[in-house]
Amino acid sequence: MSATGDTRVEVIETSSLGDRSYLATDGEVAVVVDPQRDVDRVLALAGRLGVRIALVLETHVHNDYVSGGLELARLTGADYGVAAADEVAFERLPLHDGDEVAVSDGLRVRALATPGHTFHHLSYVLVGATGPVGVFTGGSLLFGTTGRTDLLGEQHSEDLARHQHASAARIVEALPDGAQIWPTHGFGSFCSASQASGDSATVGEQKEINPALTLGEGEFVEQTLRGLDAYPAYYAHMGVQNTAGAPPLDLRAPARADAGELARRLDHGEWVVDLRSRTAFAVSHLAGAVSMGLDGPMVTWLGWMIDWGAPLTLLGESREQVAEAQRELARIGIDRFAAAATGAPEELAEHPERLRATPTADFGDLAAAQRGPTELPHPDVVLDVRTNGEYRESHVEGAVHVPLYDVPRRLAEVPSGVVWVHCGSGYRAAAAASVLEGAGRDVVLIDDLFGSAAESGVAMAS
Structure with missing residues (x-):
């Protein structure tokens, strides 16, 4: 949480995907930026603060998660601000460079065109009663780096890298050195061009350390393109869902599988994912199960490896563990499961010979x-x-x-x-x-x- 004057900004962190969403409020009304699909977290925060969500904003069409913006706007009656240039299949508040939206008498946001991560990317300057207090930068200016520029295709990478360099300069020119930067990506997300550094930053601090601000355009572009590595395969599905508008989240428990059904699914080569720690997995597990512990970035790696739409069964120590995995996977659009089961491997094995240990x-x-x-x-x-x-x-x-x-x-x-x-x-x-x-x-x-x-x-x- 950060506060400047009468303006308060709360961070809603999704560490498993390396992203942050934000709720900014003057104490009565609020604006939410880049919400994840599980908007119950946002609604609960607004309830604890006693504020009404009046505006929901997207900095860009996201590639690493399914947005909850449309659903949050529907549930709260808030305006839903999206770049006017983005072609989407739903009603929204179309925003252009320079547009200013008054959330209340003392709380406004101003759209700032910052292409680079995407062509139509917008950052949002948060303006309090005394002037600009910070900027929500999405996938533009991050902590010590910028958003990657190849998500729309390698043929656009260099062009977008040049835009990214210019956008970083535009952000710092528009704000005082003491203004806060609130990025969406850069906390482990593969949307980041390189590893981000630090947990908070001001405009002045970024001027000293961020390559987009310390290097010339040519050197920055070369460094950015050279550092780009592969990104998760599931990204190919996120933009499609976000432009179409994601359906409401469904977290109902999957059908329960007994030992016989688990054996059949494993014998058919289906994905049966063990959510326990790798230490517990190594001691004992069902033969053919895949280790994807919830104590690590399960959602990123499973989403990257699995064939999209393939039957998926979750194995957990408890129903709570399975429910947590459901929530994580729903954030990337995987919310239909073949089955689930809970208990120790010895309880889930049809026969003892189906158990394995890993040296x-x-x-x-x-x-x-x-x-x-x-x-x-x-x-x-x-x-x-x-x-x-x-x-x-x-x-x-x-x-x-x-x-x-x-x-x-x-x-x-x-x-x-x-x-x-x-x-x-x-x-x-x-x-x-x-x-x-x-x-x-x-x-x-x-x-x-x-x-x-x-x-x-x-x-x-x-």
């Missing part, structure tokens, strides 16, 4: 196993499932590289033998190990920080 190790174990026999099987293959950029920066010497999102489709590229699989911390490696296991491969999960590999005696390359 785990650290990088010290890998170094030892590479030197000679140990209690763990010899590493015939070291599989690195990090992103392309991470691998290029540094990797285990001789490692095979297949990013996690490609593992289900590139299993044939993993050489024969025992596979030791790693990522940056263990989360992605657990997911990859479970997919490999389901394909009949012998695996060892390296559940360790990649930064400890070299000091553990593992030979490295770059």
Whole structure:
């Protein structure tokens, strides 16, 4: 939360997707910017504050989540502001560069055209009783970086990068150095061109550190394009839903599956996702289940890997865990499930032979196993499932590289033998190990920080 004068801005964080939504209020009425699909969180916040939502704004047509803006406006009777140039299938308040909307006598927002992340991107200057207090920058100026410029197609990347550079300059020219910046992306979102830095920022601070403001256009464009890596495949579906207008959220519990049904779904090669921690998964799990713990970015990686529309069954320790996964997945438009089940693996297994355990190790174990026999099987293959950029920066010497999102489709590229699989911390490696296991491969999960590999005696390359 931040406050300037009579204006208060509340952050609604969705850390699993690396995004933030905002509610700004003068104490009586409020404006909401870039809400996620589960708008009950926004309504609950407005209720706690005792304010009425009068205006809902979108900075752009989002590619990384399904917006709740249309539904929030419908439920509250608020105006729904969207860039006039964006073609959408619903009624909205069409906004142009320079348009100002009075939320109350002491609270206004002014649209500022800031193309770059998308062609029609708008930022919104928040104007309080004493003048501009900050700006909602969406996917334009982020903390120490900017939004990526290739989501509308690689053919537009360079043009949008030039726009992004100009838009960053326009934002800081329009506001005093002490004004706050409130971005939507940049907290782990793949919509960010590079890793963001910091939890809060002012215009003056960004002038000192943000490449969009410290580099010339040519150097900025080159750096931005060079740093772009792959982004989640599910992004292809988000813009379509957001321009059409997402239906209301349905969080009713999926049908319950018994042990026999789970066995049938696993035998048919369907996605059965285990939501427990990777540590619990390694100890015991259903053969063929995929490890996607709720203690990590489950929604991003599952959304990236799964065939869109494929049957999906959720396994949790409790109904609450399944419900949390439903909410996370609904944010990217996955809200129809084949089934769900809760309980320990031993309770969900049709027969004890359907249970599996995954051997785990650290990088010290890998170094030892590479030197000679140990209690763990010899590493015939070291599989690195990090992103392309991470691998290029540094990797285990001789490692095979297949990013996690490609593992289900590139299993044939993993050489024969025992596979030791790693990522940056263990989360992605657990997911990859479970997919490999389901394909009949012998695996060892390296559940360790990649930064400890070299000091553990593992030979490295770059």
